[in-house]
Amino acid sequence: xxxxxxxxxxxxxxxxxxxxxxxxxxxxxxxxxxxxxxxxxxxxxxxxxxxxxxxxxxxxxxxxxxxxxxxxxxxxxxxxxxxxxxxxxxxxxxxxxxxxxxxxxxxxxxxxxxxxxxxxxxxxxxxxxxxxxxxxxxxxxxxxxxx
Amino acid sequence: xxxxxxxxxxxxxxxxxxxxxxxxxxxxxxxxxxxxxxxxxxxxxxxxxxxxxxxxxxxxxxxxxxxxxxxxxxxxxxxxxxxxxxxxxxxxxxxxxxxxxxxxxxxxxxxxxxxxxxxxxxxxxxxxxxxxxxxxxxxxxxxxxxxxxxxxxxxxxxxxxxxxxxxxxxxxx
Numbered sequence: 295x296x297x298x299x300x301x302x303x304x305x306x307x308x309x310x311x312x313x314x315x316x317x318x319x320x321x322x323x324x325x326x327x328x329x330x331x332x333x334x335x336x337x338x339x340x341x342x343x344x345x346x347x348x349x350x351x352x353x354x355x356x357x358x359x360x361x362x363x364x365x366x367x368x369x370x371x372x373x374x375x376x377x378x379x380x381x382x383x384x385x386x387x388x389x390x391x392x393x394x395x396x397x398x399x400x401x402x403x404x405x406x407x408x409x410x411x412x413x414x415x416x417x418x419x420x421x422x423x424x425x426x427x428x429x430x431x432x433x434x435x436x437x438x439x440x441x
Numbered sequence: 442x443x444x445x446x447x448x449x450x451x452x453x454x455x456x457x458x459x460x461x462x463x464x465x466x467x468x469x470x471x472x473x474x475x476x477x478x479x480x481x482x483x484x485x486x487x488x489x490x491x492x493x494x495x496x497x498x499x500x501x502x503x504x505x506x507x508x509x510x511x512x513x514x515x516x517x518x519x520x521x522x523x524x525x526x527x528x529x530x531x532x533x534x535x536x537x538x539x540x541x542x543x544x545x546x547x548x549x550x551x552x553x554x555x556x557x558x559x560x561x562x563x564x565x566x567x568x569x570x571x572x573x574x575x576x577x578x579x580x581x582x583x584x585x586x587x588x589x590x591x592x593x594x595x596x597x598x599x600x601x602x603x604x605x606x607x608x609x610x611x612x613x614x
Contacts, residue, residue, distance in 0.1 A: 305546050305547050305548070306547055306550060306551040306554060309543065309546065309547065309551075309554050309558070310554060313554065313557055313558070313561075313592060316561070316588060316592070317588075317589055317592055319585075320584075320585035320586070320588050320589040321585070321589065323584075323585035324585050324586065324589075336579075338577055340574075340575065340576065341575060341576025341577055401477060401482075403477055403480060403481075403482050406477070406480050407480045407481075408480070413582075414582065415481075415582055415583070416579045416580070416582055418482055418571075418575070418579075418580060418583070420482050420524075420528075420571065420574075420575075421524075423574065423575055425575055425577045425579050425580065427577075427579040427582075
């Protein structure tokens with residue numbers, strides 16, 4: 295092949311190769327499975343960890359409401375539904391996983407994400423600065439992520 | 442009078458760039474009406490990048506940056522909030538920056554590659570912004586999805602602006 299034997303003259307060839315490489319590594323990251331046992335649900339708002347709840351087969355179904363920080367108060371979490379505040383996310387935790395059931399955010403993407411039960415993808419609500427992530431009890435293979 | 446002609450040309454350029462900024466804003470508004478493509482926040486077609494790339498190729502770097510800035514500021518005033526402005530600014534200028542570099546490296550050829558790099562860096566810029574605003578590393582789990590989506594949508598917008606550049610816009614006398 296002329297590309298391999300001679301000098302690579304076209305910058306477009308190199309840049310295509312770079313793009314393909316990045317795309318393939320992204321696909322590998324997406325389809326890589328992580329083991330899940332002894333999971334915990336971390337609920338944080340604006341970077342403050344509000345609650346950590348164990349998630350296993352004996353988890354009872356519970357509903358929480360997260361109120362993001364405003365000028366007047368810090369972010370807080372309450373059990374039950376509280377939609378009287380200006381901004382809110384209602385979260386339901388059950389043995390199947392965790393999901394956002396109600397939110398005041400404009401596009402409702404956090405609700406559309408449905409129930410999550412694996413550490414692969416957290417639920418994020420950007421307007422309300424909410425992150426719900428699942429942490430597996432075992433140590434996550436750190437060689438896969440470079441923070 | 443050369444000064445007069447200079448001023449005429451300058452006015453004409455201002456008006457043309459203004460029109461392109463309005464066009465970009467229109468496309469952005471249309472895009473924001475579309476339902477979300479995917480459950481992950483930030484994945485969208487990025488159609489207004491077509492205009493940014495077009496301005497970069499047709500008018501130059503400074504002009505493209507100007508059109509982008511005007512589009513971002515007005516769209517934030519019309520549909521957004523200060524936080525969405527921050528996301529738009531980091532994403533938009535990360536994309537434009539890499540597009541300038543990529544276009545120079547490719548010597549103006551293969552615009553779809555420039556678009557793909559732009560799309561990728563747009564999403565990476567926004568992710569970096571989310572990292573600071575949400576102060577949580579867990580958003581990094583979105584990175585592969587966002588980068589992949591950026592490459593795909595960027596290829597499309599790059600191709601679209603390539604075909605747009607082929608169209609001769611008639612000069613008004």
